Amino acid sequence: MLADRLRSIARIALCFALPALASAAPAPAASDALPASLVCHDDLFAPYFMQNDGRIEGLNVDVLREAASRIGIAIAFRATPWRRLESELAKPGGTVDCAFAMSRTARREQYLEFGKVALQPTEYALFVRQAEATPPTVRLEDMAGKVIGVRAGFRLPDEIVAGAASGRWSLAEVPTDAVNFQKLALHRVDAVLADSYVGLYTLRQLKLPGIVRVAPPLTRFDTYLVFRKSGHSAALAAAFDRAFTRMRQDGTFARLTSSYLGPDALTP
Template identity: 25%
Template sequence: MFKTILLFLFVWVTACQSAWAEEREYRFVTLEFPPLEFTGEDGKPTGVAVEVVHRIMAALGLQVSIDVHPWSRSLDRVRKGDADAIFTAYKTPERELFLDYSNVVLIPQVIALYATKESPINFNGDLLALQDKQFGVVSTISYGAVFDQMRNQLRVQRVEDIEQNFKKLMLGRIDVLISNIYVADWKLKKTGFNKHISRLPLEVERLPSFIAFSKARGLTALRDRFDKELLRLKESGEFDAIVAKYDLTVPPDIQ
């Protein structure tokens, strides 16, 4: 009889824990990185990645709130376990110490250089060939291993947002800026700077970006469920439909 009661209590507690896990609201964080993730005119997070994440969590029957912060703050929150997941994140050895990365690429990213349309700069794929040029970057943003490993050998000027770099480029204070193409192309079109600034033909690097879950929260099981639904979303064409809403072209996944 006693064993039966213990078994009943165990099953009941397990069921309650499972129900709580399904009902609680997960807290995800991201950054201002339009058109992938940004604060909309209504004050709510929106963008390609935000819509994909909401679609997946809804399909899993889970509630989620998404906060948009400066990137350093978002990283700090998942490091401490104050947030459950972060996106869209490049994979680095340092971050892997506190993040449990998805195994499925969320958004494949492309890094490229931009200059004024009158600029004589010709990028041949070798960043060191531009050592005498002034590069504009956004503070705290990683531009992938290729650029980050050469950063100390280049002349780099830091600003807080890409629009400042557009202005510096127009004023001749920098010669070239580096950016994720989704962000730069979106911002150039929105601000009208696309009349004067263009992307250089060769890419610097293509690299995958992911959603990553806080190891402090122990969410490996959720990560695996998220992966499965993300893969289904891509195979079904739903992912491409979301991307098309933002007039983007996303390259094939890069592992």
């Protein structure tokens, strides 16, 4: 008798529980869960990623902090030289899980998760001494027999690589854009290849007159926030894509870009 009564009570309790169980949202799969925190790496690249008195700051830092805040995860940043960063990302069991801002290549897509929304558009242009820029302009063909300063470890336009390989010009690698422009001012290189806006920003900071950007740029491409492929990398890339899209729609990208690069360099 007692056993029958207990079974009856259990059936009644189950009937009340079933609607609640049916309406509850399914728990996310482990592969879709976002981590509570994220550490992202980049090389020093003013004004996108800078280190002042031990503090990490810059345009991309501000963009990523805002995006992470909207997603609901904590984000920290580490400065890592570009070549070491590339090596760690490609190495199985490497120590870097997140990096920026990287161009999309078939090789990188084998081991990195790219989003669909770019972090920044990038254009590479030549910079020359103004006295040698007129008249009327400088073309890449005019670099025959000359030395072009480039930043070590960075992706170079195909025509620059091909010209160097054929001996039409030579490349001088240095670790920073600032060193490149100082060498250009001292006539130790004949031109500098750099990100257009990074170059203009660096020249203003160094107060180096008499150096101009050659138009049009040699190449344009997008750069992305990337994640080492893992159980949650696809979910992370999708979450940042949604945040970047909203930030472009509500004017946050334009406001942040303008604060560093001026109103004429707004991110499209």
